[in-house]
Amino acid sequence: MIRYEFETDSKLTYGPSFMSATPLFHNASSAASEVETGGSATTTQVTPAFSPLYQQIKVLILQSLQAGEWKPSAAIPSEMELAARFKVSQGTVRKAVDELASENLLVRRQGKGTFVATHAERQIQYRFLKLIPDNGDPNSEGPAQRHIIDCKRTRASVEVARALAIRTGDAVLQVRRVLSFANIPTILEDLWLPAAPFKGLTAERLRDYNGPMYALFETEFDVRMVRAEEKIRAVLPDAEQCELLKTDAQTPLLSVERIAYTYNDVPMEMRRGLYLTNKHYYRNALN
Numbered sequence: 329m330i331r332y333e334f335e336t337d338s339k340l341t342y343g344p345s346f347m348s349a350t351p352l353f354h355n356a357s358s359a360a361s362e363v364e365t366g367g368s369a370t371t372t373q374v375t376p377a378f379s380p381l382y383q384q385i386k387v388l389i390l391q392s393l394q395a396g397e398w399k400p401s402a403a404i405p406s407e408m409e410l411a412a413r414f415k416v417s418q419g420t421v422r423k424a425v426d427e428l429a430s431e432n433l434l435v436r437r438q439g440k441g442t443f444v445a446t447h448a449e450r451q452i453q454y455r456f457l458k459l460i461p462d463n464g465d466p467n468s469e470g471p472a473q474r475h476i477i478d479c480k481r482t483r484a485s486v487e488v489a490r491a492l493a494i495r496t497g498d499a500v501l502q503v504r505r506v507l508s509f510a511n512i513p514t515i516l517e518d519l520w521l522p523a524a525p526f527k528g529l530t531a532e533r534l535r536d537y538n539g540p541m542y543a544l545f546e547t548e549f550d551v552r553m554v555r556a557e558e559k560i561r562a563v564l565p566d567a568e569q570c571e572l573l574k575t576d577a578q579t580p581l582l583s584v585e586r587i588a589y590t591y592n593d594v595p596m597e598m599r600r601g602l603y604l605t606n607k608h609y610y611r612n613a614l615n
Contacts (some may be wrong), residue, residue, distance in 0.1 A: 385414055386424040393433065393444065394591035400446035400546045404434065433554060446546060459515065459603055460611045469509040477504040477572075479531035481523060488520045491587050491598040499523035503534065506572055513573045514608060520598040525551050542588075551596055553588040560584050560610070565602065573604050582610055 389410070398404045405413070410421045425442055428434040435445045461468055482502050489496040500520050507515040521529070526549050537544045545551045563583040570577055582603040590596045603610060 381416060382420045382423040382427075385410075385416060385420055386427055388414060389424060389428060390433075390591060396550055398444050400444050400543075400552060403441045403443050406441065431554075446543065446552075458611050459608045461509070462607055462609065472507040472509055472515075473511065474535075475506045475508070476531050476534045477506065479503045479529065479534055484520070488598055492520065492522055492595045494522055501526055501529055503531075505534070509608070512604075512607070514604050516569055516572050516602045518600045522596065525549055525596065545596075551590055553596060554590060555593075556586050556588040558584055558586045563602070569602055573602065575604055579604070579606075581605070584610070 389404075392398060404410070407418045407421045407425065410425075411418045414421065425434060425436075429436050429442070432445050435443045437443060460466055480502055482500060484492065484494055484496055484498045484500045486496050488500060489498060492500070494500075499522075501523055503517075503519040503521070505517050505519075506513050507517070526545070529549070533548075534541070534544070542553050545553065561583050562580045565573065565575065565577060565579070565581050567577070569581070573581070575581075582605050584599075584601045584603060586597070586599040586601070587595050588597040588599065
């Protein structure tokens with residue numbers, strides 16, 4: 329029996345809502361001086377004049393994250409250092425950092441500083457994997473057992489090209505894997521990735537890596553997934569899917585189609601998962 333905590337065939341979006349923000353100024357100093365002195369600055373793009381100063385600082389911090397100045401799990405400069413760099417008050421920096429922390433892009437650690445969030449951290453993993461055992465404890469079954477079926481280079485179909493904002497026929501990597509919990513096949517996933525950013529990704533590398541897949545993308549390919557959109561519906565499996573999930577054709581599965589984005593709303597993954605929900609349910613927390 330499938331158990332839901334939201335309406336089926338719905339579209340869910342989670343992650344920061346400000347990721348499509350664009351640079352306001354050539355550099356941080358001109359950003360601050362433009363707002364605080366009323367002077368004119370040469371802009372790289374036209375932006376609303378009413379954008380609050382902390383939002384502009386937030387954009388500049390996002391630019392540094394996107395450029396890889398601070399890697400996942402690394403500490404960013406202190407609020408005092410950022411205030412000096414951008415020539416604004418610490419309060420302005422603190423408000424920008426607070427928003428980025430609330431969007432799970434940064435993590436504050438009391439007494440230690442502020443760090444770039446990473447998918448190697450458990451709380452970040454759970455933002456993207458929402459399948460929970462019926463007992464409600466995500467830790468009760470231990471880590472998923474992963475079986476990589478294939479990782480091959482292919483050409484983007486119309487559907488995949490549209491999802492990844494590339495051209496039909498462009499090179500993509502297609503990955504198929506099965507995730508099992510307590511040795512029971514539970515999730516069948518197909519992933520499509522643009523080939524260029526993931527050059528060198530192979531089935532062998534996926535099999536050898538013990539951490540979350542998104543953590544692998546961060547550490548080895550400098551691609552960080554920061555938000556995702558999902559479409560969810562109930563489906564019946566075909567013969568091949570039945571064989572891989574060890575189920576029958578009359579057992580409904582939860583189909584989850586995800587597009588994951590990196591900074592600036594650039595799509596980096598299309599994922600289609602089929603979830604067997606005999607002993608699990610898909611949870612989404614709506615704030």
